[in-house]
Amino acid sequence: MSHPIIRLEKVHFSYEIERQEPIKALNGVDLEVRDGEYLVILGHNGSGKSTLAKHLNALLAPTEGDVWVRDWNTRETQHMRDIRTTVGMVFQTPDNQIVATIVEEDVAFGPENLGLPHDEIVRRVDWALEQVGMTEFRHRAPHLLSGGQKQRVCIAGMLAMRPDVLVLDESTAMLDPIGRKDVLSIAQRLNRQEGVTIVAITHFMEEAIHADRVVIMENGRIEMEGTPREVFSQVERLRELQMDVPPITRLALALHERHPDFPAVALTIDEFVDAFRKRVTPGRTTSHLSNSDSQTPHSGETVISMQDVGHYYMLDTPLEVKAVEHVNIDLHRDEVLGIIGHTGSGKSTIIQHMNALLKPHEGVVQVFGEDTTANETDIRAIRRRVGLAFQHPEIQLFERFVGDDVAYGPRNLGLPKEEVRERVREAMEAVGLGFEEFKDRMTFSLSGGEKRRAALAGILALRPEVLVLDEPTAGLDPVGRRQLLELIHRWHEKGITLVMVSHNMEELAEMAGRLYVVANGTTLMNGTAREIFSQVDALQAQGLDAPTVTLALHRLADEGLISREQASLYTVEAAAEFLGGMLNGKL
Amino acid sequence: MENFELLRNVTIGQYIPTGSVIHRLDPRAKLLAASFLILAISFASSILANIIFLIVILIITRISRIDVKYLLRGFILGLPILIFIFVMQFLFMGRAEPAGYVFFEWGWFRITQRSLYIMALSGLRLLSFVFLTSLITMTSTTTELTHGVEQLLRPFRRVRVPSHELALILMIALRFVPTLAEEMENIMKAQASRGADIGTGRMWRPDKAAKAYLPLIVPLFLNAFRRAEDLVWAMEARGYVGGEGRTNFIQLKSRGIDYVVVIAAFLFMIFMMVFPWPSISPILRQIGFMG
Numbered sequence: 001m002s003h004p005i006i007r008l009e010k011v012h013f014s015y016e017i018e019r020q021e022p023i024k025a026l027n028g029v030d031l032e033v034r035d036g037e038y039l040v041i042l043g044h045n046g047s048g049k050s051t052l053a054k055h056l057n058a059l060l061a062p063t064e065g066d067v068w069v070r071d072w073n074t075r076e077t078q079h080m081r082d083i084r085t086t087v088g089m090v091f092q093t094p095d096n097q098i099v100a101t102i103v104e105e106d107v108a109f110g111p112e113n114l115g116l117p118h119d120e121i122v123r124r125v126d127w128a129l130e131q132v133g134m135t136e137f138r139h140r141a142p143h144l145l146s147g148g149q150k151q152r153v154c155i156a157g158m159l160a161m162r163p164d165v166l167v168l169d170e171s172t173a174m175l176d177p178i179g180r181k182d183v184l185s186i187a188q189r190l191n192r193q194e195g196v197t198i199v200a201i202t203h204f205m206e207e208a209i210h211a212d213r214v215v216i217m218e219n220g221r222i223e224m225e226g227t228p229r230e231v232f233s234q235v236e237r238l239r240e241l242q243m244d245v246p247p248i249t250r251l252a253l254a255l256h257e258r259h260p261d262f263p264a265v266a267l268t269i270d271e272f273v274d275a276f277r278k279r280v281t282p283g284r285t286t287s288h289l290s291n292s293d294s295q296t297p298h299s300g301e302t303v304i305s306m307q308d309v310g311h312y313y314m315l316d317t318p319l320e321v322k323a324v325e326h327v328n329i330d331l332h333r334d335e336v337l338g339i340i341g342h343t344g345s346g347k348s349t350i351i352q353h354m355n356a357l358l359k360p361h362e363g364v365v366q367v368f369g370e371d372t373t374a375n376e377t378d379i380r381a382i383r384r385r386v387g388l389a390f391q392h393p394e395i396q397l398f399e400r401f402v403g404d405d406v407a408y409g410p411r412n413l414g415l416p417k418e419e420v421r422e423r424v425r426e427a428m429e430a431v432g433l434g435f436e437e438f439k440d441r442m443t444f445s446l447s448g449g450e451k452r453r454a455a456l457a458g459i460l461a462l463r464p465e466v467l468v469l470d471e472p473t474a475g476l477d478p479v480g481r482r483q484l485l486e487l488i489h490r491w492h493e494k495g496i497t498l499v500m501v502s503h504n505m506e507e508l509a510e511m512a513g514r515l516y517v518v519a520n521g522t523t524l525m526n527g528t529a530r531e532i533f534s535q536v537d538a539l540q541a542q543g544l545d546a547p548t549v550t551l552a553l554h555r556l557a558d559e560g561l562i563s564r565e566q567a568s569l570y571t572v573e574a575a576a577e578f579l580g581g582m583l584n585g586k587l
Numbered sequence: 588m589e590n591f592e593l594l595r596n597v598t599i600g601q602y603i604p605t606g607s608v609i610h611r612l613d614p615r616a617k618l619l620a621a622s623f624l625i626l627a628i629s630f631a632s633s634i635l636a637n638i639i640f641l642i643v644i645l646i647i648t649r650i651s652r653i654d655v656k657y658l659l660r661g662f663i664l665g666l667p668i669l670i671f672i673f674v675m676q677f678l679f680m681g682r683a684e685p686a687g688y689v690f691f692e693w694g695w696f697r698i699t700q701r702s703l704y705i706m707a708l709s710g711l712r713l714l715s716f717v718f719l720t721s722l723i724t725m726t727s728t729t730t731e732l733t734h735g736v737e738q739l740l741r742p743f744r745r746v747r748v749p750s751h752e753l754a755l756i757l758m759i760a761l762r763f764v765p766t767l768a769e770e771m772e773n774i775m776k777a778q779a780s781r782g783a784d785i786g787t788g789r790m791w792r793p794d795k796a797a798k799a800y801l802p803l804i805v806p807l808f809l810n811a812f813r814r815a816e817d818l819v820w821a822m823e824a825r826g827y828v829g830g831e832g833r834t835n836f837i838q839l840k841s842r843g844i845d846y847v848v849v850i851a852a853f854l855f856m857i858f859m860m861v862f863p864w865p866s867i868s869p870i871l872r873q874i875g876f877m878g
Contacts, residue, residue: 101761113827113828357776397806408781
């Protein structure tokens with residue numbers, strides 16, 4: 001871990017746009033990537049981190065300054081092939097990186113390009129698939145794999161070129177927690193066992209914990225650099241850079257503020273539990289549980305009820321599959337209902353029944369008391385009253401101007417011009433895009449977070465009574481995530497009943513009063529957030545996790561430091577309050 | 588009600604793995620033999636020859652262990668074209684000479700022996716054509732086909748036929764069909780949730796119809812372009828610089844039977860071309876059509 005394998009010297013880069021000022025993306029970056037290290041580059045969207053990544057294997061050449069890969073300057077085109085085989089890169093969206101229709105052939109694409117002999121290609125394909133644990137899927141068609149599996153195929157495709165450095169350019173951003181975990185553990189193992197240098201670019205702080213070195217970027221510059229511990233201990237500085245600290249670190253800090261003796265930085269649950277154990281003696285669980293459930297379940301009228309619902313895809317064809325069965329869900333007016341489950345669990349199928357996009361093949365779905373399969377039911381009225389936002393709703397944008405796109409729904413209702421305008425204004429204000437400022441903006445010039453909000457405005461403009469959100473924050477950086485959650489909270493306060501589908505436990509813990517757990521195509525558990533999160537074992541059996549805070553408290557309970565009942569807290573604030581009380585009570 | 592499942596009713600291009608002899612043929616042999624058969628059918632202008640040809644195809648189907656019902660399902664896709672051709676021939680072929688026996692005449696419109704004959708012939712031809720192409724896709728995977736096309740075209744590289752590039756384009760197109768179909772489905776559902784009325788309304792007014800489809804087509808295209816851009820980055824990162832100097836992971840191997848099949852198809856084609864097929868008139872005369 002000494003000799004730099006990649007060197008960046010005063011690198012500047014601007015994107016040239018026709019008839020416009022060039023956009024500066026990198027602003028004098030000096031960076032060395034050392035042989036064998038695990039380097040994480042953090043930064044939110046627009047910080048220049050992806051532009052930086054593309055400089056590492058000569059996909060982009062700097063406008064000013066130099067990038068050296070080993071002894072080759074990336075400007076020299078004659079070394080392009082050497083550079084590309086030295087530095088491999090995996091991108092964000094797995095679907096857009098797969099070329100072939102069969103997994104193993106896709107992995108072979110790189111070695112084929114290098115003109116390797118057939119036997120060598122076969123050897124490398126076998127090895128690469130083994131490394132990412134995809135050998136048993138080698139003859140599959142990629143579109144039949146999950147996102148995480150596809151990304152593993154992409155990694156194998158890079159590994160087959162035998163690179164010394166593997167750059168992961170936000171490769172986990174589009175994946176669900178299981179896929180993310182898989183990709184991370186593969187990266188860690190490659191680094192440790194195969195000696196592959198890893199450069200991981202991400203906006204998830206948790207992914208930096210196991211790194212050798214962390215670099216934080218902002219405005220095309222490197223703002224912070226150091227070991228994870230050094231970086232995460234500078235909480236104030238991180239807040240200025242709008243970076244999100246991992247929950248366990250936040251908990252440690254919150255405890256430190258209440259009890260200065262407690263260390264301000266903890267990177268893992270183990271570390272946190274150790275620190276706590278040293279400061280409290282077992283069995284002395286005197287402190288009472290002060291915090292009770294702040295969000296009690298609502299008992300308003302039932303607006304959507306699903307009883308014993310089953311649905312098939314490709315019905316009446318040889319490829320028929322049952323997507324969901326025995327689904328039972330009740331949604332009450334004014335509540336925030338959370339649905340947890342990972343990709344493929346059937347949650348998307350379930351929510352599409354809520355606005356009659358899908359109709360049950362078994363059981364009954366009633367929306368506002370009307371059976372969605374009945375002939376006399378007005379489906380369009382249901383769709384108007386129940387808004388549904390799909391994952392990545394920004395793909396539905398199609399108009400040139402933001403205002404027109406938001407107006408699409410109200411215009412479909414055949415409303416008069418004035419009314420349409422009023423609704424567009426209201427919807428745009430509700431997502432924090434000022435009407436006057438944004439209505440004539442070009443839709444496709446918006447940032448990722450703004451597009452997401454414009455798309456949601458298009459649904460709010462129908463003035464739905466119920467809003468179903470499928471993974472509303474997926475793919476957003478921490479800043480965008482925070483903004484959107486605040487907006488959603490506000491919509492709820494204005495009286496919209498919400499259904500939120502997520503695999504982010506922290507988010508659901510914060511937002512939802514009642515939760516359903518969906519697994520293997522059926523509703524498995526339901527209850528208040530606290531009831532659900534206290535069943536850590538049952539959740540983990542489904543490949544789901546409780547919020548980090550709950551996991552940490554459960555570890556404390558395992559050690560007999562607190563009681564089981566006390567371990568069911570799930571927010572940082574509540575847990576810090578309770579644990580802080582314990583520490584201070586002991587002193 | 589609307590159905591958003593786009594791939595549910597398409598059977599053409601579906602691989603049916605029965606593991607038969609036909610499945611295990613070298614895709615090059617399969618493509619070459621099929622080309623000979625298609626040539627044969629294009630030249631056979633006798634009903635009898637076409638019937639024999641259809642029987643041959645049904646025998647191949649049996650050997651492939653594929654249900655004839657599947658083949659017929661694929662034919663449904665070709666049905667609109669067939670009906671269109673029939674209507675056109677019914678209306679206009681009556682004037683083709685020599686007309687032969689005239690069954691019916693009303694002003695300019697007439698039905699003759701010749702026009703019925705042509706209709707029957709084109710119907711049989713289309714049927715054979717659809718069956719043959721479906722058979723190929725049902726017995727070969729998409730990668731087999733792309734590799735087959737690439738290798739068959741390779742000799743034409745000297746005359747600047749970009750065989751590798753064509754195969755790559757074919758492969759990427761096939762690769763993204765399911766992805767884009769899924770995306771289209773999502774966009775349809777998203778717009779339907781915003782009150783869009785897709786597939787109904789005034790579809791007979793082309794301007795209105797086009798406008799109704801814009802909310803689907805614009806996002807689909809924009810996304811396809813974004814995907815294409817990503818794909819270019821990914822291919823470059825994996826060292827792609829064109830077909831020059833590339834090697835192949837998949838190595839197609841021909842066995843004796845592949846040569847047998849190709850030669851048999853070739854001989855069959857020659858036979859179909861040179862055999863003195865009886866003209867239709869004597870047969871008709873025999874069954875007493877013409878006095």
